[in-house]
Amino acid sequence: xxxxxxxxxxxxxIVTAFAVIALTLSAMTGPRRPNxxxxxxxxxxxxxxxxxxxxxxxxxYLTAVLFILFDIEIIFFYPWAVLFRDLGWFGLSAxxxxxxVLLIGYVYVWRKGxxxxx
Amino acid sequence: xTVNHYIFLSAILFSIGAVGxxxxxxxxxxxxxxxLMLNAANLAFVAFxxxxxxxxxxxxxxxILAVAAAEVAVGLAIIVALFRTRxxxxxxxxxxxKG
Amino acid sequence: MSLSVPDLNFRxxxxxxxxxxxxxxxxxAELVTPAPRKRWLGVLGLIGLLIAAGATVGLWGAPASAFGxxxxxxxxxxxxxxxxxxxxxLSILLALDFVRAHRVDQGEYxxxxxxxxxxxxxxxxxxxxxxxxLALELLSLxxxxxxxxxxADARSLEAGLKYFLLGAFSSAFFLYGIAFxxxxxGTTNLMKIADALAKNPRNDLLLVGAxxxxxxxxxxxxxxxxxxxxxxxxxxxxxxxxAFMSVGVKAAAFGAFFRAFLVALPAFAFxxxxxxxxxAVLTMTLGNVAALLQSNVKRMLAYSSIAHAGYIxxxxxxxxxxxxxxxxxxxxxxxxxxxxxxxxxIALSDGERERLEIRDWGGAARQxxxxxxxxxxxxxxxxxxxxxxxxxxxxxxxxxxxxTGWAWLAVIGVLxxxxxxxxxxRPIVQMYMSEPVPGWDRIRVAPLVAxxxxxxxxxxxxxxxxxxxxxxxxxxxxxx
Numbered sequence: 097x098x099x100x101x102x103x104x105x106x107x108x109x110i111v112t113a114f115a116v117i118a119l120t121l122s123a124m125t126g127p128r129r130p131n132x133x134x135x136x137x138x139x140x141x142x143x144x145x146x147x148x149x150x151x152x153x154x155x156x157y158l159t160a161v162l163f164i165l166f167d168i169e170i171i172f173f174y175p176w177a178v179l180f181r182d183l184g185w186f187g188l189s190a191x192x193x194x195x196x197v198l199l200i201g202y203v204y205v206w207r208k209g210x211x212x213x214x
Numbered sequence: 215x216t217v218n219h220y221i222f223l224s225a226i227l228f229s230i231g232a233v234g235x236x237x238x239x240x241x242x243x244x245x246x247x248x249x250l251m252l253n254a255a256n257l258a259f260v261a262f263x264x265x266x267x268x269x270x271x272x273x274x275x276x277x278i279l280a281v282a283a284a285e286v287a288v289g290l291a292i293i294v295a296l297f298r299t300r301x302x303x304x305x306x307x308x309x310x311x312k313g
Numbered sequence: 314m315s316l317s318v319p320d321l322n323f324r325x326x327x328x329x330x331x332x333x334x335x336x337x338x339x340x341x342a343e344l345v346t347p348a349p350r351k352r353w354l355g356v357l358g359l360i361g362l363l364i365a366a367g368a369t370v371g372l373w374g375a376p377a378s379a380f381g382x383x384x385x386x387x388x389x390x391x392x393x394x395x396x397x398x399x400x401x402x403l404s405i406l407l408a409l410d411f412v413r414a415h416r417v418d419q420g421e422y423x424x425x426x427x428x429x430x431x432x433x434x435x436x437x438x439x440x441x442x443x444x445x446x447l448a449l450e451l452l453s454l455x456x457x458x459x460x461x462x463x464x465a466d467a468r469s470l471e472a473g474l475k476y477f478l479l480g481a482f483s484s485a486f487f488l489y490g491i492a493f494x495x496x497x498x499g500t501t502n503l504m505k506i507a508d509a510l511a512k513n514p515r516n517d518l519l520l521v522g523a524x525x526x527x528x529x530x531x532x533x534x535x536x537x538x539x540x541x542x543x544x545x546x547x548x549x550x551x552x553x554x555x556a557f558m559s560v561g562v563k564a565a566a567f568g569a570f571f572r573a574f575l576v577a578l579p580a581f582a583f584x585x586x587x588x589x590x591x592x593a594v595l596t597m598t599l600g601n602v603a604a605l606l607q608s609n610v611k612r613m614l615a616y617s618s619i620a621h622a623g624y625i626x627x628x629x630x631x632x633x634x635x636x637x638x639x640x641x642x643x644x645x646x647x648x649x650x651x652x653x654x655x656x657x658x659i660a661l662s663d664g665e666r667e668r669l670e671i672r673d674w675g676g677a678a679r680q681x682x683x684x685x686x687x688x689x690x691x692x693x694x695x696x697x698x699x700x701x702x703x704x705x706x707x708x709x710x711x712x713x714x715x716x717t718g719w720a721w722l723a724v725i726g727v728l729x730x731x732x733x734x735x736x737x738x739r740p741i742v743q744m745y746m747s748e749p750v751p752g753w754d755r756i757r758v759a760p761l762v763a764x765x766x767x768x769x770x771x772x773x774x775x776x777x778x779x780x781x782x783x784x785x786x787x788x789x790x791x792x793x
Contacts, residue, residue, distance in 0.1 A: 161287045168283035207344045251485035262496035296470040
């Protein structure tokens with residue numbers, strides 16, 4: 097029935113209003129007194145050297161992308177490691193299959209020269 | 215703090231992400247908006263999971279994180295490849311295809 | 314603490330497993346295959362698809378569920394699996410020479426196609442929203458790369474970027490919808506959602522979730538007003554990729570769309586049928602009208618595919634056994650016809666130069682009578698002329714709509730088909746009535762492409778003249 101959808105409409109209205117109001121208010125009321133320290137990018141408390149807008153070698157992207165891909169798989173290993181004994185052979189074989197698939201990807205990247213810097 | 219607080223926060227995050235995708239013109243920023251939307255969904259899953267006393271929602275978050283990482287890899291690769299040929303990544307300049 | 318091992322029945326997902334295994338083998342074989350022999354990797358992929366098709370047929374008739382009710386091998390899913398495998402096999406046949414002509418002759422092409430097929434099969438057979446989401450991503454990610462596969466071509470990269478941004482955007486809606494459905498019912502299993510709804514029909518969270526889910530599906534199958542990415546992506550992507558995704562994604566996404574709405578949400582059928590009927594009218598009409606205005610064959614076929622999504626949506630509105638079987642038949646007919654149409658574009662292209670504008674097709678019938686005749690038949694089938702597959706499909710869908718009291722929707726569908734005849738006939742008129750365009754007369758049609766076209770043609774004519782076996786196969790329905 098159409099009246100059942102009223103809460104949805106109300107929610108959409110509230111959410112939109114909140115986003116718009118929050119963005120406008122902070123843009124209108126917030127003081128803007130920029131100084132060099134405020135504008136400098138935060139880099140673990142180290143004084144930044146050079147401009148952050150200078151170009152990076154495209155090679156960083158490849159390395160970063162490969163890192164993310166293999167890094168994120170850790171989240172599947174963690175619960176498995178916690179429950180290693182309870183999961184037993186079933187868990188080991190399932191994880192072995194998972195590792196094997198990852199390994200095939202690893203071999204592919206390696207043989208294609210994805211890990212070579214030059 | 216009830217589950218509603220979390221759901222409202224997640225709805226706000228989702229909306230910010232969606233608006234970001236629609237109004238920004240840099241694919242990297244648009245992509246950040248998409249990531250924000252995915253993480254809003256993650257927050258909703260975790261909140262519901264706690265409310266329902268069910269571990270399922272938390273397991274889904276693991277899967278979604280992995281999917282998001284794969285999306286990052288593919289998306290960045292395409293953006294970098296496009297930048298190499300066009301020297302621009304502004305989507306308004308990316309207009310070889312009409313429409 | 315004891316953990317229960319879920320009901321692992323790998324037989325149920327054998328088709329997807331076989332394709333995944335083939336993809337991994339092709340990936341490793343790519344490393345040791347010298348450049349001139351890359352096409353054998355495609356042949357390896359074809360063999361894998363054939364074995365998977367055999368496994369699918371082996372599962373036929375004995376519906377089974379596995380992995381805690383996350384996937385099923387019911388006749389609905391298996392029929393779509395066969396459609397997807399057929400579409401993938403034909404598009405690999407189309408691609409074998411295409412990738413060489415476009416200088417992207419790499420084994421990765423076939424690996425990505427195979428992984429996308431795994432995602433499509435899982436999407437068509439999944440009965441859990443999270444598995445549907447994972448399958449959707451598994452099919453989308455390779456397709457983003459495939460759309461951008463011609464790395465030297467800015468148009469291809471642009472298509473990849475647009476497809477990626479809008480695809481990921483819509484996936485986020487889809488996922489957020491799943492989160493709300495999970496919140497409202499405590500489960501993501503389609504059958505259990507239906508049970509929860511039966512107990513407690515007023516469920517606001519679930520309504521929000523279903524709405525978001527609908528947006529996600531609408532993006533993926535390209536329903537108006539969520540269609541605007543389609544023409545650009547179809548136009549910019551390499552033609553062999555366009556052919557593959559125009560059929561495979563539709564079959565997989567419509568499979569999950571039907572299953573999600575018919576299995577999990579029948580309690581809300583009254584509400585969503587009206588919404589979907591409106592979307593169907595919009596989609597058919599806008600798709601056909603926009604197709605009328607196109608001068609580019611790939612863009613015209615893109616809008617045509619939008620319009621066809623509208624026809625298939627009528628089958629979902631009709632619900633019931635006749636709606637389901639008509640949609641399955643339509644997807645099979647559409648797969649064969651659309652692959653044939655794109656295949657003809659590939660067949661008559663000259664290296665990297667393609668006949669993209671309709672005027673380029675002038676006099677093609679005189680230069681290449683067989684290919685031109687086949688292209689004409691595929692166009693007529695898309696328009697819905699008897700006795701071709703497209704006609705039977707439309708007939709089944711419209712009669713299912715009339716049967717279930719949606720006659721007005723069927724009437725709008727018929728009117729739309731009449732409008733569509735105009736733009737489908739335009740290339741035919743151009744081929745048969747116009748003078749040959751200079752510079753298009755020294756094309757060697759690749760034998761494998763011709764083979765794929767002939768296979769598609771046999772299917773299109775057979776489904777038109779003798780549709781009964783396919784209709785019988787399509788009436789299996791869901792396992793609930």
